[in-house]
Amino acid sequence: MPDQREQWKSKLGFVLAAAGSAVGLGNVWRFPFVTGEEGGAAFLIIYIIAIIIIGYPLMVTEISLGRHTQRNPVGAFKSIAPNTPWWLVGALSVLTGFVILSYYSVIAGWSLSYIVKSLAGFPIGIEATEQLFGEHTTSLFEPIFYHFLFMAIVVGVISAGVVKGIQRVVTFLMPVLVVLLLAVVIRAVTLPGAGEGLAFLFRPDFSAVSWDTILAAIGQSFFTLSLGMGAILTYGSYLSKNDEIPNSSVQVIGADALIAIISGMAIFPAVFALGFDPGEGPGLVFVTLPAVFAEMPVGGLFGFLFFVLLSIAALTSAISLLEVVVAYFVDEKQWPRKKASATIGLVAFIVGLFPVLGYSALDHVTFMGMDILDTYDFIADSIMLPLGGAMIAFFAGHVWGTRNVMEEANKSATGIRIGDWAAPLLKYIIPIGVIIVMIVGIIETIGG
Numbered sequence: 001m002p003d004q005r006e007q008w009k010s011k012l013g014f015v016l017a018a019a020g021s022a023v024g025l026g027n028v029w030r031f032p033f034v035t036g037e038e039g040g041a042a043f044l045i046i047y048i049i050a051i052i053i054i055g056y057p058l059m060v061t062e063i064s065l066g067r068h069t070q071r072n073p074v075g076a077f078k079s080i081a082p083n084t085p086w087w088l089v090g091a092l093s094v095l096t097g098f099v100i101l102s103y104y105s106v107i108a109g110w111s112l113s114y115i116v117k118s119l120a121g122f123p124i125g126i127e128a129t130e131q132l133f134g135e136h137t138t139s140l141f142e143p144i145f146y147h148f149l150f151m152a153i154v155v156g157v158i159s160a161g162v163v164k165g166i167q168r169v170v171t172f173l174m175p176v177l178v179v180l181l182l183a184v185v186i187r188a189v190t191l192p193g194a195g196e197g198l199a200f201l202f203r204p205d206f207s208a209v210s211w212d213t214i215l216a217a218i219g220q221s222f223f224t225l226s227l228g229m230g231a232i233l234t235y236g237s238y239l240s241k242n243d244e245i246p247n248s249s250v251q252v253i254g255a256d257a258l259i260a261i262i263s264g265m266a267i268f269p270a271v272f273a274l275g276f277d278p279g280e281g282p283g284l285v286f287v288t289l290p291a292v293f294a295e296m297p298v299g300g301l302f303g304f305l306f307f308v309l310l311s312i313a314a315l316t317s318a319i320s321l322l323e324v325v326v327a328y329f330v331d332e333k334q335w336p337r338k339k340a341s342a343t344i345g346l347v348a349f350i351v352g353l354f355p356v357l358g359y360s361a362l363d364h365v366t367f368m369g370m371d372i373l374d375t376y377d378f379i380a381d382s383i384m385l386p387l388g389g390a391m392i393a394f395f396a397g398h399v400w401g402t403r404n405v406m407e408e409a410n411k412s413a414t415g416i417r418i419g420d421w422a423a424p425l426l427k428y429i430i431p432i433g434v435i436i437v438m439i440v441g442i443i444e445t446i447g448g
């Protein structure tokens, strides 16, 4: 056993770290393009309902599991249900963290490279930025270099520990992130013609809602809140008994949703003002936005700021992914933290080489029509996270018991408390609902 488990040094430390984990590529890269594809405001409303009825009870549960057991995901399940196979849910969490980290770092690497590219100025016209993105992702050396660089930074932070590494970095970077984001929003909403973009984001058209929209909203709510894979559980294990779990959860979820919406407000007005397509898909941030920056007044500076903020958001999330795996090896296998960080970082880097090469040397490899990166993302986001989330809710509802969840969660709570209304959600609605949604999602993807 490591001597004394580290604890966040302040209440804000945990909230910033958990918000840092939540706010990431999911908010700034994924949320806008999914919202764009799913038709805008109507999707936004469904997404907000999903984060309240699924996200909030699950976040409270994960933090409570972590704080109660003071362990990594595998240890947490073992300590509540010893000599049962429930530890496998923890093992699934650790594996999910590892898989997401391996390809998250690839996308974060693109973002790092775009900081450098922004200095030279982005080319004018969507064909030119498409070509720039294509040249970057299909080249052999560059994406590997930036993937490695990003992973090395993540390893550096995690090696330094919970307080000296994670807490120090998020305390500095989260405020920087907010300031940069606000600067980009102010630029975007003051462009002539920006109103149409805001209307797209805020004026709902429910005729566009389909089963698909609901699936996308639920999938997005897990990913964006870092739920279903023990990241929040692990951060909760460093939380002191005096902290208020329901209150902190509301703050983290509120910050995450706000940053997603503000990211939308930074991106859609600019996209509409310059007449681009909001439904561009995953290329929205790497193809459409650079074209927007190239044409907008002082776009060079804002392009640079945007990719710095995207990289910061990715970093504070990626450290939580690595921390889940590291906490497992430190707690359960007694590995020294530095050895665990470096070894796992290296292996995740290697596993992440396949999605990188999926755009170059391995571009002939596809699974069900998806390239390697999309396949990793599909397995993690559409199967592993919902499965993990459903099992964690089921475990809390039926094995640990909702009474124990609430007791731990409401300990020292003076403000908001989690009420009995959450019990049926944890016991039945989240497990059953999420599994149905997962199965339908898989069938739709396989059916093409």
Ligand code: PFF
Pocket (backbone or CB within 6 Å): 021, 022, 023, 024, 025, 026, 027, 097, 100, 222, 223, 224, 225, 226, 227, 229, 230, 231, 232, 317, 318, 320, 321
């Ligand atoms: N929440 C992160 C994002 O929105 O980008 C992604 C993520 C981080 C998912 C950590 C899961 C996780 F454990």
